[in-house]
Amino acid sequence: DGGPCPTQSTTIINVQFIATTTNTLTPFIGQAIDVYGAPFVATYFMAPCAILGSGVLVIASYGQMDSLYYIGFCLLGLATFSGSLLSVQVGLYFSGKAQVRAIMFLNALFDAGSVSYLILWAIMGYFNTTFPTITVIYFVLAIFQYSGGIYFWNTAEPEEDGETAMTKSINDDDNDDLPATETQQLLGTKDENDDDDEDDPYFEN
Numbered sequence: 001d002g003g004p005c006p007t008q009s010t011t012i013i014n015v016q017f018i019a020t021t022t023n024t025l026t027p028f029i030g031q032a033i034d035v036y037g038a039p040f041v042a043t044y045f046m047a048p049c050a051i052l053g054s055g056v057l058v059i060a061s062y063g064q065m066d067s068l069y070y071i072g073f074c075l076l077g078l079a080t081f082s083g084s085l086l087s088v089q090v091g092l093y094f095s096g097k098a099q100v101r102a103i104m105f106l107n108a109l110f111d112a113g114s115v116s117y118l119i120l121w122a123i124m125g126y127f128n129t130t131f132p133t134i135t136v137i138y139f140v141l142a143i144f145q146y147s148g149g150i151y152f153w154n155t156a157e158p159e160e161d162g163e164t165a166m167t168k169s170i171n172d173d174d175n176d177d178l179p180a181t182e183t184q185q186l187l188g189t190k191d192e193n194d195d196d197d198e199d200d201p202y203f204e205n
Contacts, residue, residue, distance in 0.1 A: 018070060022077035029082050038089035039153040041082060047146040050079035054139040061132040084110055095159045 033041050053075030060068035087110060091103035124134050 015070075015073065018074055019077060022074055023081065025078065026081045026085065029078075030085050033085060033089065038086055042086055042153045043150050046079050046082035046086065047150050049075045049082070050142050050146050051139075053079060054135070054142040057135045058132070058139050061135045080113075093156055093158045098159075 029041065029045070032045070053072045056068050056072035056075065060066065060072060087106035088103055090106060091099050094102045120134050120138060123129070123137075124131065
């Protein structure tokens with residue numbers, strides 16, 4: 001009758017169940033970001049899940065092992081939810097209006113990423129390629145993108161806003177303008193007090 005067969009219906013239910021289950025792990029991922037930091041989660045959790053999940057899809061497509069698709073889908077789902085949480089952490093690396101714009105831009109990219117599978121499906125139909133070939137392309141793109149993400153998280157430093165930078169500069173200038181003699185006098189006074197305490201018999205007791 002043109003409708004889905006029982007096997008297809010079961011597969012759709014399983015995919016929905018996996019999506020719901022992985023989504024419930026989002027609070028734990030957020031807690032890990034708060035405890036261990038965004039660079040740690042991005043380097044040792046998000047990127048490995050995405051790259052490993054893409055690799056599992058390649059194995060499943062070439063080996064025709066449908067059960068592996070569920071594992072790959074779970075790993076990609078965990079990487080997706082991690083990326084959603086880390087988008088806010090990336091925005092915190094900017095200051096002022098750039099911070100808000102960065103978060104809005106990353107959220108827009110996250111929403112647009114949902115059509116990436118449709119783009120790959122269109123490429124497969126236009127170039128008449130096989131699904132295993134598409135999974136290899138997806139795997140290579142995952143390595144390239146997430147390797148760049150790891151490099152960013154381990155090298156980038158948060159940007160200081162104008163007010164914080166100005167205050168820091170003023171404090172540094174004030175410390176530089178402090179006369180050396182005054183500093184030496186303060187240190188000398190402290191040393192004299194320490195010597196007096198050592199000579200004091202009550203201090204020795």
